[in-house]
Amino acid sequence: MCGIVGISSVEKIKIVELAYDTLKKLEYRGYDSCGIAIGSQDLKLFKKAGNVENLKKHLDFDDEASVAIGHTRWATHGSVNDSNAHPFIYKNFAMVLNGIVENYESIKSYLIAKNYHFTSETDAEALLLYIADYLNDHSLEECIKFIRDNVEGNFSFLLLNNNDGGLFGMKNGLQLALGIAPDLVMIASDKMAFPKQVNEVMQLENGDAFIIKENNITVINLDDEVVPRRTFKYEFNSLAIDKNGYETFMMKEINEQALCGRSLLANYNVNKKVLSTLDKIKKLNVKSIHIIGCGSSYYAGMQFKSWCREHFDYNVEVSIASEFYFYKNFSKADLYILISQSGETKDTLLCAEKLSHVRDKLLSIVNSENSTLESLCEMNLAIYAGKEIGVASTKAFFNQLLSLFLITNNFLKSKNEASLNYMLDKVEMICEENLYNKQLISVLKKSKKIILSSRATLYPITLEIALKVKELSYISVESIPSGEMKHGSISLMDEDTSVIFFITSDCPSFQKILININEVHLRGARVIIVGDKKSIELIGNKAYENVCIDIKNIDLTLQPFLYLIEGQKLSYYLAKELGNNIDMPRNLAKSVTVE
Structure with missing residues (x-):
């Protein structure tokens, strides 16, 4: 490290x-x-x-x-x-x-x-x-x-x-x-x-x-x-290591996400090495997948699992690498996906070594060429995010998600290229909006606890956003599925707690989330809504601070990318308001090469 x-x-x-x-x-x-x-x-x-x-x-x-x-x-x-x-x-x-x-x-x-x-x-x-x-x-x-x-x-x-x-x-x-x-x-x-x-x-x-x-x-x-x-x-490449006019590397990298996404799409369409790997995955006749990663990479795997549930009857498991290594028994899979931005994450490397007897079923997803993880896997996919300097990952996580989404499309034999490019246009628009809700940030700054909550396809993204908020703000943060609040976590609700609900009116469980929001509000916690225009209008309570996201014509499966950007910006501006070092949060390092 x-x-x-x-x-x-x-x-x-x-x-x-x-x-x-x-x-x-x-x-x-x-x-x-x-x-x-x-x-x-x-x-x-x-x-x-x-x-x-x-x-x-x-x-x-x-x-x-x-x-x-x-x-x-x-x-x-x-x-x-x-x-x-x-x-x-x-x-x-x-x-x-x-x-x-x-x-x-x-x-x-x-x-x-x-x-x-x-x-x-x-x-x-x-x-x-x-x-x-x-x-x-x-x-x-x-x-x-x-x-x-x-x-x-x-x-x-x-x-x-x-x-x-x-x-x-x-x-x-x-x-x-x-x-x-x-x-x-x-x-x-x-x-x-x-x-x-x-x-x-x-x-x-x-x-x-x-x-x-x-x-x-x-x-x-x-x-x-x-x-x-x-x-x-x-x-x-001086551009990779310069801020290029941005106040921090993290803000630069947030704003590069649409560009990085287009770079990945271009490579996945024409790069012979990538196309060959995707073809190998198809030939495995996959019915079961096991994903292994740490931190943000683990949460990317959780989002992939959510997408798979929408489209396949595959058995998809996601494991934290530091735990998987010690499993005596685990379900055998047709495909093991090991995710690491650096390709040098020690816990993930140990898992690849543990699985060396099924090397032909190992796929790495990495952002670094010639990494150790690549050498341990039969199949490798790069995410083409470019060098990421900010310790809290943004564009590398975004491209991990996008590469996993394209693997889902590969199983479906579908490209969805127009939809993906439209989503990236929306991402670019959100990144260019440098204004932020100062009142919302002020509420969060006073909080002793912050809880993020959602359901269905947005829930895995709240796990990643919670990680970003705690990495940068040093406030105790967790993500809880909205339906789980009443099973214990609601005891945390008081005036020192802020609960951020990530909601979309396209979600089948939208009405259930409205009930969950009211349960939290009644118990004195501060409620913040991050949602689309329709959902915010349906809630109708002007006492809630909110962030409105334009999801018009964006399929539900692609909406997590837009909510991710708003979550990254929220964590960024909260840390800035607190006066924290955004590019170098305390006690952290970019590449975790120790157990």
Whole structure:
């Protein structure tokens, strides 16, 4: 979940500036603390709790060197403070780590018995001292085998050796890319972080270790063999990492959703790889589907299940990945759909490995090329959402939904292209409406509890919107089916509780929802309505704050896309009113690569 960077140059360069700029692009992976270590006559170390901007005032941007490493942290071991920030230094070595060393406590006990002293509570420092201790009497090549045999967990690390100015690292279950430029090699947790002078990216395989000196790269595979690795052209895209005039990345990404949706539709119509995958799915003669995901990806699966209920008699199950992995028994399916935006979500990867005996039935839905999840599945569908920087997902979730809807159409042998394009036009219109109901936001801001409620096809979307609201506002939020209110949750109703009903007059259970709204209102909770014009008119109670959505000529099965946008905007403006950091909510990170 952390972001790591390494730089090795043939000549001395202003390396602090390059390391800082690269870390800024990786900050979405974690922002509890950060730091940079520079190879020089003596190792120089700068690290602080807080985000990368907080580190800036402690850096000397005129420092020149030929090697450096950097880190931005999402804490897993040890409190958020300066001492636990990476990099760590021991003698002439510096280290940064992404991931978890699972047996670090036994490693730490071994080192303490050898009179090593620790300055932090982290597994990263334990790994640094463990490697440094072994290198006292062994070569770097021998150390690679030692690490593989004795260090447990999923991690990537970089070790700066100031004795010879080299970098040593390993990719063990977590994403790591090597960028190649004239007279320069860079390493980063995400290739998106590379600067424009990088023109090639080397694709490392899982288990690879590597040694870099100046611009020479040696890769050692799991069989301890020196091997070449494939490189591909890298094209720097500044638009993907700029706000382009928006105040936040999240608002930019909300407004990109219609464009991203059209990109996905275009690829699903003409892309040969996509068409081939959809054809493979058809040939499976699917009657049962099991969907696996975490967070937003799980909720996308729930929406797919709702759509399937409308059209098929398929048995569709949806499981949270961290739970599915421990199931001893589960119903066998004709198709398993594993959903992950990054393709590196640890819990989902473990499920793919668990299902390796039915690999030919595994379909991944991801937003990242060449991901680990793709390598574990026989079939893969990209969602073409582009890079998403905001930690709270918007456009990636939207395109996950759209890809799942197109899979539904694939089963129906129907394209619905005109309807989909019309829906995307409506999405664009909603995104362009920058006004919001200040009174509604004021009501929510005063709430101690927020409950979202709906029925039928809109219910799964309220699960995702509830997640967005809690991620950004830090208010306790949950989503409850409207018909379930009377089975316990109605005890929560009081003047400090706001209940947001997402309703559509097209829903067969609309009259039932009106009863549920009245039950909540009578018990003192604040009621807010997000609905179409007809439903708001039928309710008729002017005491309710409301958001009106234009669903004219939009089929009920496509309406969740429109309600999603309004929910995203609601969560955004509430967080803004509360003064919260919208792009970097507290305690979160974009890519969840730990269990």
